[in-house]
Amino acid sequence: MTPAALADLVRTVAVDVLTSRDLDDAALPPSVTIERPRNPDHGDYATNVALQVAKKVGVPPRDLAGWLATALTGRDGVATAEVAGPGFINLRLAADAQGEIVRQVLAAGEAYGRSDTLAGDRINLEFVSANPTGPLHLGGTRWAAAGDALGRVLSAQGAEVVREYYFNDAGAQIDRFVRSLIASAKGEPPPEDGYAGAYLSDVAAQVLRAEPNALSLPPAESAETFRRIGVGLMFDEIKRSLHDFGTDFDVFFHEDSLHSSGQVAEVVDELKAHGHLYEADGAWWLRTTAFGDDKDRVAIKSDGAPAYIAGDIAYFRDKRRRGFDLCIYMLGADHHGYIARLKAAAAALDDDPATVEVLIGQMVNLVADGKPVRMSKRAGTVVTMEDLVDAVGVDAARYALVRSSVDSSIDIDINLWTSSTNENPVFYVQYAHARLSSLARNAEDVGLVMPDSADGLDLGLLTHQREGDLIRTIGDFPGVIATAAALREPHRIARYLEELASAYHKFYDSCRVLPKGDEEITPLMTTRLALCEAARQVLANGLGLLGVSAPERM
Incomplete structure (x- = not known):
């Protein structure tokens, strides 16, 4: 039986x-809260529904709790x-019944934990969106991991998510x-307000290979050539880096x-036609204070060029x-005003x-030997996605960025x-999955296999405390995904996986699965093997939501 x-x-x-007692059942909340007690001696689950309802129906909480407990x-x-x-109800x-969770996992497989709660919702999820003026830095890399994970989590709840x-x-x-590109191509230092880094020399060289006469063109044509080719090259590199990052x-x-x-x-x-723009100081201003902003914003600058907000408004309307x-917009720490x-x-x-939702991400620092890594060998002024991946690998980078x-x-x-x-943390979780995969291989080698149908399992044999802890932790997975989706917090998946890995390691230390020597295979071993497969499946499902691999060997 799952918590739900x-x-x-x-x-x-x-x-x-x-x-039955002529009390108003409308006082009940739409859904009852079920939680795992911190102390397992208090039961498998607990509910505070009597405390929530008692005052509304005019009875003492402990009296109502007693009636509910008896029923x-x-x-x-429910054992x-x-x-x-004061009125909690502890349940065992x-x-x-508890073991039914194992059967559900085995039946659902990769679909376990998913739901259709958000079915029919079309969500535009915009993230990263870094300017194509250089390699992706750590802030954009964080959004690449967290945004992708959030998209996977929302999709797991049934939403149609378009990553943009x-x-x-x-x-x-x-x-x-x-x-800056033109200066690099000429062998000159970058302009005072320009960009620096070895990557500029690489891009400039590629522009000249594509258009050898780019520097000899009239200034406007030269600039357009470097813009067209150079920006395109940066686009391509950013896309390639993101793809390699998963x-x-x-x-x-x-x-x-x-x-x-x-x-x-x-x-x-x-x-303008609706009176939301007004002219002042030669510019056109949007009356954003009329809609809760702290100040009005320039939409058309005094030189007639549109300001960023004009493009932002057109972009929002295009999405709608x-x-x-x-x-959903996932933006950096310097975009709080957005x-x-x-x-x-x-x-x-x-x-x-x-219909607008803005998530703000904070800074990321890379540390080596207790000291911050300040800049990239290639980008010159910032640490890039490439630096992070080179240092720790894709899986560790994604997990580290999503975990908080x-x-x-x-x-x-x-x-x-x-x-x-x-x-x-990522080694701990991945090692649990690899250990479970190894267990399954070893079980097959000694002839310990699960029945063709999970219906043949005697789940009532799983009475050990560590078995119960592992089953209940597995059963929490659908609720964790639902909460992560509702709160836009994919880090909850990572923290849950660490809890699940811990529950499995404790189970394995206390409950033997494989027979020793010529020992006869028992129904308990078979059922424990099924529990292990359920744990492995949920670890794989959770890692998949984070875009992290689930290795079978380590």
């Missing part, structure tokens, strides 16, 4: 108890139900990049297309016109600001994340 199934049972029983005892796999404290499940990368291929930063996008949207297609001009005219119900700005933009278009909430800064210690010890 137990919650449904408790609520059904609570409805019966309340109605629950012996019902559908005992006891009142604790019958071994066979917004290429900022228009504006002042591209102009500075082009000037992050692929469904859509690469070019900012320049919003201007060339006339969408920016169209949305500016619309905002493509049929997305929710637009939360109110984008919601105000939606409101100015007479759209629902709730994106709203907290993190240090990635190269020494820790390359170690083959239990202190290394």
